[in-house]
Amino acid sequence: MNDVVLTGDRPTGPLHLGHYFGSLANRVMLQDKFPMYVLIADYQVITDRDVPGEIRRHTTGLLLDYLAVGIDPAKATIFQHSAIPELNQLMLPFLSLVSVSELRRNPTVKDEIAHSSQSAVSGLMFTYPVHQAADILFCKGTLVPVGKDQLPHVEVTRLVARRFNERYGPVFPLPEAMMGEQPLLKGLDGGKMSKSRGNAIALSATEDETAALIRKAVTDSERLITFDEERRPGVSNLLTLAGLCLGRSPRELADEIGDGGAATLKRVTTEAVNEFLRPIRRRRAEYSEADVRQILAEGNARARERAVLTLDEAQTAMGF
Known part of the structure; x- marks a missing residue:
C-alpha cells in the first residue's frame, strides 16, 4: 500500500517557528513524495476552552500560514474538521476500542489539561487522542509529521487501528510518526513554545x-x-x-x-x-481572502469524498 501523509493544527492562533521546525518543514518536503492531507482541526478547538473564539479568522490565518511556508493546495488536500461529518462518525467505534485508564495516562492530555483555560476538564479532552486517531485513519494515513509532544497521540492511533483490525478485520494501516529537524524548540521564556503562552515567534x-x-x-x-x-x-x-x-x-x-x-x-x-x-x-502577501475560501472549499470536497469511502468500509466490516 502506498504511503499517505496526515498532519494538521488547531486554528487557535498563528503558527510559529516551533511549528515550522517541528513539523511544517517536513510537510513541505513530503507533499512532493506522497499524497498528503492537511487538517484544520476546528472542532478540536473546543477541547480545552469554553468558546472557540475568533475561529473563522484563525482558520483563514492558519491556511495562509500553510501557503506561506510552501504547502501547495495542488499537491496537498487542506480541509476542516467541521466540513467532514463522516470523519467524526469514525470516532464512535474508535472510542469503544480504548479504556478510560488508557486515555487518562496519555502524557499529552495531562499537559493540555494542566494548561487548559476551562474550570473543569471536559469529556472531549479525554477523547482528544481518539479524535486524532479518526483524523489520521479516515484517509488511511501512514505517515504523521509531528513534534515530540504529539508522539503519544500517534501511539493511540496505532492502538486503535490494531484493535479495530483484530476485532473486525483488516481495514486500517498502522501509522508511523515522523519527527522534524528540531522536534521541541523552547519558547523565548524557556518553557514550551506555544501559541497560547505568548512566548513564540509567529510565522506572520x-x-x-x-x-x-x-x-x-x-x-x-x-x-x-x-x-x-x-x-x-x-x-x-x-x-x-x-x-x-x-x-x-x-x-x-x-x-x-x-x-x-x-x-x-x-x-x-x-x-x-x-x-x-x-x-x-x-x-503570504500573495493570497487574497477569496483565494483562501476557494482553496478550502476544494480541499473540503476532496477530503469528504475520501471520508465517505472509509466510513462505508469500516461500517461494512463492523456488520452495519
Missing part, C-alpha cells in the same frame, strides 16, 4: 515584532556566549533558533559571538530569524 510576525520578542528573551548575566543546554538553557535556545534559521551549528555561532554578550546574541538571532522569515512573509 513583522520584522519589528520579531525584534521586540527576541529582545525580551530569557538569557543570563555571563558575557561569554557558550552553548550549554543544561547550564545555560536561555542562551542555548537562542543559539539553536539562530542556527536553525541559518542552517549552521549553534556551537559555531557561540564561538563567533564569543564575549559579545547577550546583546550581540540577540542581534544575531534577530537578523537570522528575520532573514529566514522574509520569503515566508512575501508568499
Whole structure:
C-alpha cells in the first residue's frame, strides 16, 4: 500500500517557528513524495476552552500560514474538521476500542489539561487522542509529521487501528510518526513554545515584532556566549533558533559571538530569524481572502469524498 501523509493544527492562533521546525518543514518536503492531507482541526478547538473564539479568522490565518511556508493546495488536500461529518462518525467505534485508564495516562492530555483555560476538564479532552486517531485513519494515513509532544497521540492511533483490525478485520494501516529537524524548540521564556503562552515567534510576525520578542528573551548575566543546554538553557535556545534559521551549528555561532554578550546574541538571532522569515512573509502577501475560501472549499470536497469511502468500509466490516 502506498504511503499517505496526515498532519494538521488547531486554528487557535498563528503558527510559529516551533511549528515550522517541528513539523511544517517536513510537510513541505513530503507533499512532493506522497499524497498528503492537511487538517484544520476546528472542532478540536473546543477541547480545552469554553468558546472557540475568533475561529473563522484563525482558520483563514492558519491556511495562509500553510501557503506561506510552501504547502501547495495542488499537491496537498487542506480541509476542516467541521466540513467532514463522516470523519467524526469514525470516532464512535474508535472510542469503544480504548479504556478510560488508557486515555487518562496519555502524557499529552495531562499537559493540555494542566494548561487548559476551562474550570473543569471536559469529556472531549479525554477523547482528544481518539479524535486524532479518526483524523489520521479516515484517509488511511501512514505517515504523521509531528513534534515530540504529539508522539503519544500517534501511539493511540496505532492502538486503535490494531484493535479495530483484530476485532473486525483488516481495514486500517498502522501509522508511523515522523519527527522534524528540531522536534521541541523552547519558547523565548524557556518553557514550551506555544501559541497560547505568548512566548513564540509567529510565522506572520513583522520584522519589528520579531525584534521586540527576541529582545525580551530569557538569557543570563555571563558575557561569554557558550552553548550549554543544561547550564545555560536561555542562551542555548537562542543559539539553536539562530542556527536553525541559518542552517549552521549553534556551537559555531557561540564561538563567533564569543564575549559579545547577550546583546550581540540577540542581534544575531534577530537578523537570522528575520532573514529566514522574509520569503515566508512575501508568499503570504500573495493570497487574497477569496483565494483562501476557494482553496478550502476544494480541499473540503476532496477530503469528504475520501471520508465517505472509509466510513462505508469500516461500517461494512463492523456488520452495519
